[in-house]
Structure formats: structure tokens, C-alpha cells
Amino acid sequence: MTATFNGTGLIVSDLARSLAFYRRLGLAIPAAADAEPHVEVVLPGGQRLLFDTEDTIRSFDPAWAPASAGQGRISLAFACEDPAEVDAVHEDLVAAGYESHLAPWDAFWGQRYASIVDPDGNTVDLYAPLAATVPASS
Template sequence: MTPTMNAIDLVVSDLDASITFYRRLGLEFEIDAHTSEHAQCDLPGGMHLMLDTENLRGKTIAGWSPASGGPRAFFAFECADPAAVDATYAELTEAGHQGLQEPFDAFWGMRYATVADPDGNGIDLYATLPAR
């Protein structure tokens, strides 16, 4: 049997801050009944996004430590239209999240912007630009 990828697991430094951030993007997490250091939410198409604290991940992999440097993961969220990209970027940055790339009209035909989640992962916001 070929394994099926059905979940993405992010290691986070502050579970509550991460849940609050992703809630602003429409994701609703459920804390695991067995440990308060793990939460997950269902995504479209049967995928799941899981959040594990650094403490929990350190208990599951001997010698594990958090990565450092720039974002190593990026997640893309489609917005309803170009104005929604600007509005979502403004909402997140006004809430104190770091803007990595202000909204711009990309050469590939999309309005695009990037913010950092509480652990520095890149969150791309995009929408198709109207035909010119």
C-alpha cells in the first residue's frame, strides 16, 4: 500500500498564539483530548493541519531542536479578490504580525502578499487579478 499524505504538522512555540493567528484566516482548531500541546483542524479535501508545541515535538524525537533562519515553510491562502488580499494583509499586520511582502500585482497575474505566522512561517495571500 502506498502511504497517503493527509496532514501537515507545524511545530509552534506558542500554541494559543498560533491558533489565534490561523483563526483570523478562517481555520478552527480543536485541542487534542490527550494533550494540551497538540491541536488540529480539518482542511478541504480531507487534509488536516496540526499544531504541536516545541515541547511536545522534543518529547517525540530525540535531539530535536527548532530550526532557525528565514521561513522554511509557506502556506498559501486564496482570497476572494485583490482587495481582500490587501484587507487581510492589513488586518494581520495591524494585529502585530510581521509583513514579509506588502501586497503587489505579480507578473503571473495575481495580487500577492506574505506575512509571517507567530513562528516565522510564510503565509502567502493571493487572488487572481482581473483580466486587462
């Protein structure tokens, strides 16, 4: 028997607020999900992103406590089509009131890269390959 990874779970303090954040990043989450205690979103390739409220977790694990503020332990990554989209998505999220962790920059590993903080303190990375440089003609 072999276990197969197929999902990432997020424990959220305000489900509707968290779902609104991830909708802005393009995830198809029905509005009715805002009132549920557990939400699953199937991602391209079959992986799932799972959302549970703190109350849901405490219903089966009464001793559970959230990590201290600012100590998110996971980071999710969203690929963008190009560097301009990294900038635009970052700008849209900041304008919507979400905190920027790293403003867009050209990373040494060849990507336009930025990080936003989701409503529960987890970082969400935005990235796209930098345009290939064309050698100057002689």
C-alpha cells in the same frame, strides 16, 4: 501499498499565539485547543493542518531543535476571493501585530500576492487572481 499525503505539521513555540494567527485567517479552531499539546484542523478537501508544541516534539525526540530565527522552511497559502481581500487580510494581520514579509503587489503571474510571517517565522502567502483586463473599445 501507496502512501497518501494528508497533512502538514507545524511545530510552534506558543500554541495559543499560533492558533490565534490562523483563526484570523479563517480556520475554525476551538478556543479550548489553546491548552492542548497537539491540535489538528481538517481543511476543505480533507487535508489536515497539525500543530505541535516544541515540548510535545521533544517528548519523543529529545534532540530536536528549532531552525534558526527567520529560517522558516515552509510556506502556507491562503486563497482570497479577490485582490481587495488580499489587501484587507494583509492589513488586518499587520494591524494585529504580525510581520509583513511582502506587502500586497500585482505579481507578474497574474495574482494579487502578499506574504505574512506567522509567529514561528513561517511565511503565509495570500493571493487572488487579478481581475481580467478588458480591451479598450475602438
